[in-house]
Structures are given as C-alpha cells and as structure tokens.
Amino acid sequence: MPDLSALLSPASVAVIGASPDLAGLRGRTLKVMLRHPYRGRVYPVSRSHASVQGLQAYPSIDKVPERVDLAVLIVPARFVPEELERCGRAGVKAALILASGFAEDGNESGAALQGRVAESARRYDMAVCGPNAEGFANLALGLCATFSPVLEESNQFVSSGSAQGRIAVVSQSGGVGFSFLDRGWPKGLAFSHVVSTGNEGCLESFDIVEHLLDEGSAEVFVVFLESIRNARTFRRVAGKALAAGKPIVVAKIGDSEPGRRAAASHTAALAGAGASYRAMFRRYGVIEGADTDEILDIAAAFACFGKRLPRGRRVGIATASGGAGGWMADACAAAGLQVPELEREARARIDAHLPSYGTSQNPVDGTAQAIRTIGYCELARLVSLSERVDAVIAVVTARNAEVFQRERESLGRLARETPKPILMWSYTLPSAETARIVAEAGFPLYTDMRNCARALAALADYAEVQKEQTKTAPDPTEKSPSKSSLDRIGALLESAGPVLCEYEATPLLAEYGIHMMEASLVSTAQEAIAAASALGGGPVALKVQSPQIPHKTDAGAVALGVRGAEAIERAYENVLAAARRVPGAGIRGVLVQAMAPPGVEMLLGIHRDATFGPMLTVALGGIYVEVLRDAALAPVPVAREDARRLIATLRGKALLKNGDTEALIGLVVALSRFAVDHGERIESLDLNPVIVHPAPGGVSAVDALVVKRQDSPG
C-alpha cells in the first residue's frame, strides 16, 4: 500500500493543467485551493502560461523545483497516462485524477486509459485517487484539492472550540460527498475530511478510511458507496474501526434495479446484492443511513456521545409541547426504542416543577411553563436521572434563541457531565444562533424527528455490537477437523464432480459433526428392502442420487414414508423410472433413509456471494421461505451468539418456540466452520430440510446438496 499521507496531507502540491480561466474546471480547481489556508507549497503546471493566478507556473512536472508529494491532474483523459508517467519519473508520491472519460464512459478506450493509470500507480508506488473524482478536502490542513462548488464559496471550517468529534466523509460520488459538508455545517457539525474517490481505479474507499483511522483526526466516518471492491479490505478496515469505537455510517446505493443501473453506468462498478451487504454491515457494526440528512444526523449523535453510548434502549422524553412529545414517543417506538413510565421517585422530583396540566409520566410534558421556570436543561437533566432511562430526547422549540442564550452555561455543563446521551429535537426550525449555541455546548440538535429517534437507536445498536465483539469469540470446545482430515476433505471435494449428492456430501459433513439421517446407498430393490430393515424397519425415504437431478422431489425421484417390502420395491421402481425420464441424468443409486421424527422444517445453506464470499443462510422451510422469503443471512464465521441472533430475526421465529434451538444453533455453527474451511471451493451447500424437533430432541438434517465453484481455486 503506497503512502496515503502524501495524498491527503501533502507538504507540496503541483496542479497539472492549471489555468487562469476561472470559468473552467482547470482554473476553478486552483482557485479553490488558493482561497483556503493551506500552508504547503503549490506549483501550477501549465504549458501555455508562465504564471497562473499570481503564482509562477512550470511547463512540466519535472521542471518543478522540488519533488512534490501530490500532483493534481486536471488534463483531459487521453493525456492523463503520460502525465502520470511523467509524475512517477519525477518522484511524485501521490496523484489525484479529476478528469472524466475513463471506465465510467462505458467504452473500451476509457477502460484502457484507466488500466494504464493503475499500471503507472503500481510501477511508481504512487497513491492515486480517481480517476473521475471530484477531489478532496483536508479541512484541518486547509487543503481543498477540488472543484466542488461547495468549497468554491463557503468559508466555514472546523470550529476549533467544538466539543464534538470530527466527521470524515469518503464518497465514490463527488456531488454527494461534498453535499455532506454543505448540509452538515449548518447543523453545527465539524468535519476533518471529505474525499471523493470516483472510479476507484487504484485506491478504494476503505483504503482511505483505513488511512484516516490510523491518522486519527476523525471520530466518525461517513461513507457513500456504490459497491465494495475488496471484501478483505472492507473486513479489515471495518473491524479496525469497530475496535477503535469509531463508527462508520454508510450510504449504500444500488439496492434497487434502477439504482444498480445508475451505479453500473456511473462508476463502472456492479452494485452488490443488498442482503449480503446488510449482513456484512451488521457483523461489523456499520450503520446504514437512507439519505444525506439521516446519515449526518446519525453521525452527529456519535460526534457528541460516541464515547458515552447508552446502556440500553430506554428513552426519557422531556418536552415543552404535549403534541410534539407524543409524536416523538411514536417515532421512538417505530425506531425500536422504549419509552417507559418513570419510577415514582423520578416523577416526584419532576412534578415539583410542573403545572397541573403537565405530566411526568414519560413523555414528560413540562409545558411552556416549566421551560420558563426551570428551563430545558434542568428538565432534561431531571429526566436523565431516572433509573428507567438510558438516554434522553429533549423536545424543544429552537426558533427563538433567547431561552438558549439564557441556558448557555448550564447546557455546556450538562453536555460535559451527563453520563447518558441527550439529544435535542426542535419542532420549529432552529435559528442559526440557537443551532450555534447548542452545537457549541456539545449536543446534537435535530430538525427531523424520525432521524433523531433513529440516531439514538443507532447509538444503542452500536453499543450492542461492541458488546457482542467480546462475547462472540470462537468457542474453544468447537474444534475443527485435524490437518489430515482437512486434506482428505479437500481431496474428496476436488475429485468429486461439479455437484455432490447427499451420499457424497455426508462423509464430508460428518467431519464437522454434521450428521445426516442414517442412510444406505443401494442399487437394487432387494438391497433397498434390506437397508430399510437394517434401519429398524420403520418407514423410510427413497431418494435417487443423481448430480443432474438437484430438485429430486419436483422430478418425482423421491418417495417418502415407505414401509414394508412390497411398498419399498414398488417405490424403488417408481423413483428410478422417474429419474430415468430426466434427460442426461447419471444415476448413482438410491439412498434409503430413515424418516425423521416430526418438527419444524428449516433450511440451512451456504452460498458464495460474488463480493463477500461464503454467506450462511438460516430460513424457515417450505412456504415460509418460498412465499414469505423469511430468511436470515450472515457472513462466516458464525459464532453461537451470532447464530442465536440470526434465528431471532426470522419473522416466523415463534414456530421454534418449543423447538431445540440449541441444537439448531450448534448445527449452524458447524456449518459455518465447514464454510470457513472449504468456502472457497463451493458455490453453494444446502441442508434442506433440517427438521428441528421439540427440545431436547435435537435436529435432523435430511437432505444435502453441494454445488462446487466453477472457477474454484482447486
């Protein structure tokens, strides 16, 4: 990995293609840079001008009197590769490519140009951002290497006195990336960086996030993603962020078909499947936001209270308006928060300050009168003292700054001292003055009611994921197979055909403690009868084993609940006849298997996600998965606690009320271990159905199918 500080914190910058024409991007980029207080050296490079915007210009990068850290390239796409080569030769350490006309163009020449950029970057070990980027801003450094209109006019910078943590924005889209600044500043938020990554021909979003995590000036990350290019990088960086307690709030576009279309044409990236992304985000505590304001509103809560996360989901609401307080209570409930009645002692403390038409039950309606007598701050503080709440939302009207001016000091004190997060929502539009006072005190001030509730829920979610990290260490009692077993399974998988039927999958799974219902593979009716008898003489299933018939039931190649020699012989002939009607089906025999005792039908599976690799699915079987798509997904490995949570997210989970959930969890974990060890070799693995018996009856895995990965590594 090249040195990203040369890119984002350079000591010197060359602007290649700089121009005096302020109407065009080439002139504007230099203008934006010069109007900000960057203290490093800036060198315009121009073939046609001896000086540009008051600075001496140089005819090419190798004429610049020092080895610059960063070159900003704003020449047309077709000239970029040779200029980048020249930079490399001149010892430039990093480059930002603003030009469009690369892979996003959708033609071969654009892709080829981008390929040449990547080659140069590798050859010279340069940190290259773009192409098709809108640039970046390092706000602490005062360096704005971008033509974004947001930075062309605004002069707002990190307010040095702010008590809040700083936010770093990393965005594939430049327009969206810089809009976070534009919208965040009026909310009183402090930013450390905005970096637009464009086509990500070399560096990708999470490379930038990793550098900024190491660099340390940001407390919260906002990432606008069209796709994740490298799952390994994502997992490493997201894991590092979680360990550091620095949340990543992400916008993931391309969840819808037209959104995917836009992403594909926009930065030449195929947006990944929504469910896999969501599962990965959940695993690493990455918080998904739905739009600019929601993302900033979540970030604001972390910027103020990220180091004082709530212990639970119980909210006290302190309000001056009964209607607005009740509405907020609904919004909290919708966001998965609880608004419990306060305990008697807390109510008594509050009641002392309320008029008869107020109420302390929660929402605590102080009415305008309590705001006049004790103020927002004291009312919120009294509510925060309740043992029954983990956080407080203060519902205020912030259009008039007067009350807040009066409470300025106590607000600052409360923000510093409260051990519980306190968020403010104004049902009127805050004046700029109020917004400033509240931000300086160190509270997030919301205008959007739902975002306020959502932000608080995100704090609680994040606290939970952090706690899980300590709980979900791999269970040492769950041993993986020995090295020799692993090699044997690997060899078996390798030598098998593209599809493994149940009888082939059975011995592989057994190494992981996944035991299929007892069964024998037979090739005559007489053998079938003998096998059934050896299984105890109860009813059996007869299942044709053919790699070409993955959907045996649809093909009529299965008979269930067969009992007695005559019936078994007839069923044997029937399933074989049905299988023979499938064109090209090679038949390996018929599996005779004991019928499972009754229980709840489920489906467990592994499939390879194109981006993230093996993902594990737990679903309720039959109509639940077919009609209701009631399935839960997680990346492997899945520890016991993960499995428990996964099952708890199923809509039909009540069906498992009496089921042996512990046995099911054990099976999920075992399957996950199989996927960890062999996931690179398989496209999918289905255990379908798995019957969950009433506790403590265990589970029965009744069928298995493995499809090998076509482009498998071996």
Place this chain on the structure above:
Amino acid sequence: MPDLSALLSPASVAVIGASPDLAGLRGRTLKVMLRHPYRGRVYPVSRSHASVQGLQAYPSIDKVPERVDLAVLIVPARFVPEELERCGRAGVKAALILASGFAEDGNESGAALQGRVAESARRYDMAVCGPNAEGFANLALGLCATFSPVLEESNQFVSSGSAQGRIAVVSQSGGVGFSFLDRGWPKGLAFSHVVSTGNEGCLESFDIVEHLLDEGSAEVFVVFLESIRNARTFRRVAGKALAAGKPIVVAKIGDSEPGRRAAASHTAALAGAGASYRAMFRRYGVIEGADTDEILDIAAAFACFGKRLPRGRRVGIATASGGAGGWMADACAAAGLQVPELEREARARIDAHLPSYGTSQNPVDGTAQAIRTIGYCELARLVSLSERVDAVIAVVTARNAEVFQRERESLGRLARETPKPILMWSYTLPSAETARIVAEAGFPLYTDMRNCARALAALADYAEVQKEQTKTAPDPTEKSPSKSSLDRIGALLESAGPVLCEYEATPLLAEYGIHMMEASLVSTAQEAIAAASALGGGPVALKVQSPQIPHKTDAGAVALGVRGAEAIERAYENVLAAARRVPGAGIRGVLVQAMAPPGVEMLLGIHRDATFGPMLTVALGGIYVEVLRDAALAPVPVAREDARRLIATLRGKALLKNGDTEALIGLVVALSRFAVDHGERIESLDLNPVIVHPAPGGVSAVDALVVKRQDSPG
C-alpha cells in the same frame, strides 16, 4: 352545527382578558393580533384598564358597542364558563378559548369546567374552539388570534403571486400546528389557515376541515390528530374532500403505547387503534405522514400538481450527479415507484445533449455539462416526454441560485405546461433565493430525498383512490335481504344469547348467501351416525355446540375426519366428555358436518372498532395469522374491488395463486353486507376457517362464531 365563519372569518373580535403586559399570554395574544393586517374591528375587554395597547377597552363583553362575531377568551379556566355565558347572552356568535386547565388537567373539576363550556356553546349555538387551544390564523384575512411565538415575530404571508394551492392546517396540538407554518414558509409553501383545536370540547378537527372545504380557499389539508372523536363526521368530511380532489394529509399520533399515554394525558382523548385508523384512511384517500417535514413535503406536491396527478407510478429521474441520481432511484423503488429504462426515441432526443460519460437510460445523468448547455429545465422536459414515465424527479444542486435565475422563465413555462408532475430534489441545501425562484415557478423543491419520492408516491396513491371511487359503487346484482328477512334476522339476533354457535349463526348467514358446510345438530351418537350417512358417508367433523366453548379445538370438543359408525360413536363420546369438563358449559348438541375438500385456510371476520364501528378482516389462517399476524382490515361496506385489494395486501397472498379468489371475494362482500345491516348488534363475527379451494372450486366456510355486542342498541 353553528356558524363557523363567525369563528374563522369574523367581522369583529373581542379579546376578553386583554392586557398591556406583553410578557404574559394575555398581552401577547392582543399584540399578535394587532401586528397583523386584519381589517375587522378589535375590542379589548378588560376589568382593570380603560385602554389596552392603544385601543379603547371595555369592562365587559356586554359593554362592547356591537355584537361581535368572535370572542377570544384568555381569562383563567375557572372564570371561563361565566364569561362564555355572558358572551352568549350578548349575542356573540363564536368563541375561542385559549386557557388551559380543563379536561387535560386530569381532575374532575377540569372536566366539569369543560362540560359547562360545552353546555353554553349548545345553549347559545356558539361555535366554540378549545379549550386549551393555541388559537388560529386566517392568513388570507390577516387575522391571527393566537399567542403562538411563530406569529409573534414572522411577517410572512401568502405570496399572492404563487401558482401553488394553499394549505390549511388543523391541529389538536397548537405547538405542532403552528410549527407547520414555521417550517413550511421557508419551503415556499402558501397557507390559508392554521387552526389549533385543543381539547375539542365542542368543535372537533373535522368540523373545521368541513367548514374550510366549503369555504374554498384551501386546496390541501394538513391535520394533526390525537384521535377521531366522531367517526360519522370523519367519514362525511373525508368523503367530501376526496370528491373535491382536496387531499387530507394527516399525522396520527398515539400509534405506540407511550404515544397513546401522551395523547391521553394531553388532550384527554383516547387514541384509537392504529390498524383501524389506517384502514379508514386508506378508504378515503387520507394520506398519513410520519413527521412535520414529510407531511409538508407531501402537501407541497399536491399544492403544485394536485390537479395533474400522475397516471401511474413510473418515474423519470433527470440528474446532474450520477451518485445522487442513483440514490434517488433507490429511494423511488423503496417508495413503491418504478424507474423504467426510457424508450429508444426518448433516449435519442436526450443523448443529443449528453457528453459521452453521461447516460440517458434512467436515471438520466446529464452530468454538470448538460446542465451548463441545456439546463435543468430542458433536461427535465426531455425526460418528461418519454412515454414510459408518468412523472419526473429533477435532481439538482440548488445552493447556488445562478442557474435558476437564468432558467427562471423556462421554469415558469414548464410548470404551467407540463401535464406530468415534476418534482425537484436538491442534494445540496437550496439558497433562499433558489427556493423562492422555484416556488414562484410552481415546483416543489425538496431537500429530503425520501420525502420527495414519498410525495410522488402519494400523488400516485391518491390518483388510484380517486379512480376507485368510480369503480367501487355497490354491485346492483348483490341484493340485500328483503325487509322481512332483515326483521327476522334482527329478531333472531335479539332473542339469541350473548354468543351464537355455528348452528345458530348458520341460518342468519344463509340469508346473505353465506353457506356454511352442510351439517346437522344431533344429540345422540346414533343421530350422529345417521347424520354422517345422510351427508354422503364421507369423513365428517363432530363439533360440540356450546356458547361457553368458543375455542372448541383447544378444549378437545372437536373431532375431524371421522368415518365409519364405530369411529363416529367413539368420537361423539370423546368430544362430549371433553366439553363436559369445561366448567359451566351449556351444551346445545353436536354438529355433524361434512369435511371440506382441501385448500388454503383463511379467516374472515368482523369486529367492532370502538371509534369506527364494524371493521372487516381477511387473513391467512393457521400459523399465518397466529405467528405472522398477516391480516388485512377495512371498514364496511367492502365492495368487490376493495376486497380484491385487501387480499392483495396479504404478505402470503402467493398461497392463493391457484385458489378461487373470485369466490373468496364474493364471500368477503357478502360478509360485509351482513356487517352493514347488523354491525351495530354484534361485537364480532368469525368465519374460521374458510377453505379456499383451487379455482373454480369455490370456498367452504367451516366454522362460525358470533359474539353479540354487550351494549347493543337492541
């Protein structure tokens, strides 16, 4: 109903309790009134001052030199009843009661005071708003009878040049009600009225809406509701609004338990059950919004395009930022809109103006370059010409007014001429100047991406409900029973006990064409055997009939699929024995019924909602309703088209794919007719299960249970 124009458009106003003290509510209310351009006469009434705020004051209402239309009462609660009496005697036509301390106080004396207010209002036929109201603003008239801080400072009024329809706000909460003004003005919205109704001791929200519908100055209604007091009024007014094409956008609080608690304590109203409200809203095209901005954003779409509703849900997205456009596409999909690829001809027209790195597929990414060459307006117009879109969202950056100043004229023309709604979303924060230009042109300009998509979806939803109104006229072929049948059913219901078992309900339902599976009531095993034989000799169900055993299966008082004399005899004894173990169960006999052929199990029911009366439920049976709560609700009457829609909203509707849906719809409609005729007499009616057979096999209603209303009218 008293004359509401005396309340909301008075020619003269007395302010009873007016004071020179501008720090208190009594002084502020007069001050707010006087600083607005109301042209009517204003009379302060004060015991202690000869003049107040520059106006001659009068010692009591009867000393005022004319019979005023409206008296505003800002005296303490305990003096209100006598002052109101005095007003009545003086011929005052309407009163606004701003004081708190009535029913919301939660004690008897407050409720008693409110009762006396209501008596006086009736006695003198006065239109009385409040108590515990924050007043109202009639913005066209310049009359602001309120102490709301929003009107204490702001001078913004309806911009007379606006092309947009005006919005009227009616709110039980004053704080929330006036916050719509505070937040709507900066969005460029025009308002006709804000009316806060407080405790609604006399007039309720929908009385106000009805008056304003008749009065005609508002095109869109925003209603903030804690509860609906009178379902009849709601239905009449909502129906009238729908017929007039004037949408009602509603905030309904109290969906959550703490929200209900807040509503109960706030205005002493019990918030109704969420599902019934939602069903009523759906019926009348009332649009529910989740918070202030979402509601205003929906209202803005109607204010601009309420008379040009989209023909469908297909959206074209015209954007200057690829990332923002793709994000909006996701938001549209999430809101239930479609973003189809445009047809070849439309793309060719657009492509002529795009750079190579733009795209016309939809989202149409013009890139910054197309905005520079042809502008937002022309790009949006070109997209709107596509045959594949019903509406357009233009994704813009509105922080800088320059582009919009340049396009001012063409924006105005496009807004006037487009037959398809065009909404704008800015991913940066709009400058005040841009907001003004866009509002004056006649477009809604959104800052919230999701609200923009949601507003467009609301236009499409409303168009659908309007279309349904013409389709869902009662089917003339579906006749209700004759007058004599009705009387007979009424008499049967009256003479029955509190619970009717299946055998008692069967003849009543039959009058509506609802035929239960054929059955006989027997009282000996021999009769049971004979009855089974008379039913054709197939398997039968035996069901004990006892009003005290509504849940027969749980009690073991049902046997299913019994066949053969011996088995029937045994089953008969078993179910009777089980029933006899239920303490106090009176046993009317055993119903012998043919088993229904297989199909999908459903549940149909009627229950009485405390606010809205009979509601009809359609649900998938068994685990679907028990585990997944997969049920759909509608107020009666339910016409065929309503029933079809209702079924289509079930999550598990795919289970009905091959089922005889037409027969099911017929059964729903028949049940609805029963509920229309007898709903006042019953608490609930369950047909559970109803088996839907594969088409054209019809449906079988297999069990019925009627619970009579305890406080039934007869």
